[in-house]
Amino acid sequence: MHFKLHHAMLRVGYNVPTLISSTTTYSIPMNSGNLEPLSDEERAIYEWQLSVPGFGVVGQTKLKAATALVSRVGGVGGLVAYQLAAAGIGRLILAHAGNVKSSDLNRQLLMTYDWLGKPRIESIIRRLKELNPRVEIVGVPENINVDNASRLVSQSDVVIDCAPLFEERFELNRQSIVHRKPMVECAMYDLEAHLTTFIPGVTPCLACLLPEKPPTWTRQFPVFGAVAGSVACLAAMEVIKVISGLGTPLSGRLLRYDLRTMEFHRFGISRKSDCPICGHLEERK
Amino acid sequence: MMAKIRIPAALRAHVHEQIYVEVPSGTVRQALDYLIQEYPALTAYLTDSGGSLPAHVNLFLRGHQLEDVTVQLNPGDELYIATAMAGG
Numbered sequence: 327m328h329f330k331l332h333h334a335m336l337r338v339g340y341n342v343p344t345l346i347s348s349t350t351t352y353s354i355p356m357n358s359g360n361l362e363p364l365s366d367e368e369r370a371i372y373e374w375q376l377s378v379p380g381f382g383v384v385g386q387t388k389l390k391a392a393t394a395l396v397s398r399v400g401g402v403g404g405l406v407a408y409q410l411a412a413a414g415i416g417r418l419i420l421a422h423a424g425n426v427k428s429s430d431l432n433r434q435l436l437m438t439y440d441w442l443g444k445p446r447i448e449s450i451i452r453r454l455k456e457l458n459p460r461v462e463i464v465g466v467p468e469n470i471n472v473d474n475a476s477r478l479v480s481q482s483d484v485v486i487d488c489a490p491l492f493e494e495r496f497e498l499n500r501q502s503i504v505h506r507k508p509m510v511e512c513a514m515y516d517l518e519a520h521l522t523t524f525i526p527g528v529t530p531c532l533a534c535l536l537p538e539k540p541p542t543w544t545r546q547f548p549v550f551g552a553v554a555g556s557v558a559c560l561a562a563m564e565v566i567k568v569i570s571g572l573g574t575p576l577s578g579r580l581l582r583y584d585l586r587t588m589e590f591h592r593f594g595i596s597r598k599s600d601c602p603i604c605g606h607l608e609e610r611k
Numbered sequence: 612m613m614a615k616i617r618i619p620a621a622l623r624a625h626v627h628e629q630i631y632v633e634v635p636s637g638t639v640r641q642a643l644d645y646l647i648q649e650y651p652a653l654t655a656y657l658t659d660s661g662g663s664l665p666a667h668v669n670l671f672l673r674g675h676q677l678e679d680v681t682v683q684l685n686p687g688d689e690l691y692i693a694t695a696m697a698g699g
Binding site: 398400401402403433487488489490491492495512513514515516517518519520535536537538539540542543545546547548549554580582584586587591592593594595596 | 619620621630655656665666667668669671674675676691693694695696697698699
């Protein structure tokens with residue numbers, strides 16, 4: 327993995343050992359010479375984003391060559407996958423078990439009314455293929471677990487953590503560290519949401535930030551689809567940035583916002599040297 | 612001007628749906644103790660079996676993650692309590 331860090335870690339005040347500068351960039355390594363070129367149809371479809379400064383044909387070509395794993399493709403993950411498919415990612419590995427339920431439909435926009443009672447993953451693939459038939463989709467009718475996580479993460483360039491259960495989140499985090507894959511972490515509750523991008527050996531991991539499951543967490547919680555969709559769109563942009571090298575990922579920083587008051591906060595977060603998951607990794611710069 | 616604590620959505624039911632609660636000057640620990648004293652239902656969420664802040668609750672102050680609760684809160688400071696959240 328190639329890191330392009332333009333600034334050294336910052337040393338700041340009380341109890342904040344290391345932070346990454348807000349001008350730090352990062353991108354997954356790809357040999358541009360080996361990338362499949364864009365077709366005329368792809369150039370036409372992505373015309374509006376090809377003109378984004380810092381992205382261009384090279385960024386689009388990297389996106390086309392990349393694989394993203396989305397853990398749960400519901401209220402958050404569904405919109406992450408939708409935006410990535412629209413943007414022209416080459417391959418999506420999507421993990422989501424179960425059948426479509428009525429209570430999915432307020433926020434899980436890849437599930438449809440006509441698919442109630444049928445496998446979610448089928449609805450997900452159908453909707454994404456309607457949008458972008460060029461994207462390769464690996465549909466996994468399972469949630470992330472100890473038996474499939476390593477295999478799925480190892481096949482990906484970047485993983486996106488969107489699951490409702492902390493057991494799934496912790497396993498995805500564990501494997502993202504094992505396989506040294508960046509993990510975009512996104513979550514919501516009520517009208518609040520948070521987002522950060524974990525880069526193994528550079529930033530904290532999920533276990534640094536959240537070493538244990540909150541005992542009061544419940545599978546069902548209050549949320550609007552628009553809240554889930556807001557953090558999903560931001561997460562998709564993080565994925566595009568990490569793959570293409572565009573802009574500045576939200577690495578070493580946590581965005582938390584509250585759509586009830588439209589307050590947005592960005593906080594520096596630090597690696598924990600005693601973290602049982604990533605503490606053994608040598609710091610990478 | 613007093614310091615204030617920002618209450619996450621998950622805990623607002625226990626503070627009469629307030630988003631901010633003002634606290635007297637003192638350390639972060641004292642501010643948390645004051646909050647729990649005023650709203651005892653928060654004890655289960657902000658205190659572990661040893662009386663410390665649970666590991667799944669993060670604090671942020673002046674733009675940074677905070678681990679030392681002996682830090683002094685200045686007037687106008689905003690202590691941000693972040694409870695864990697997931698997707699769905």
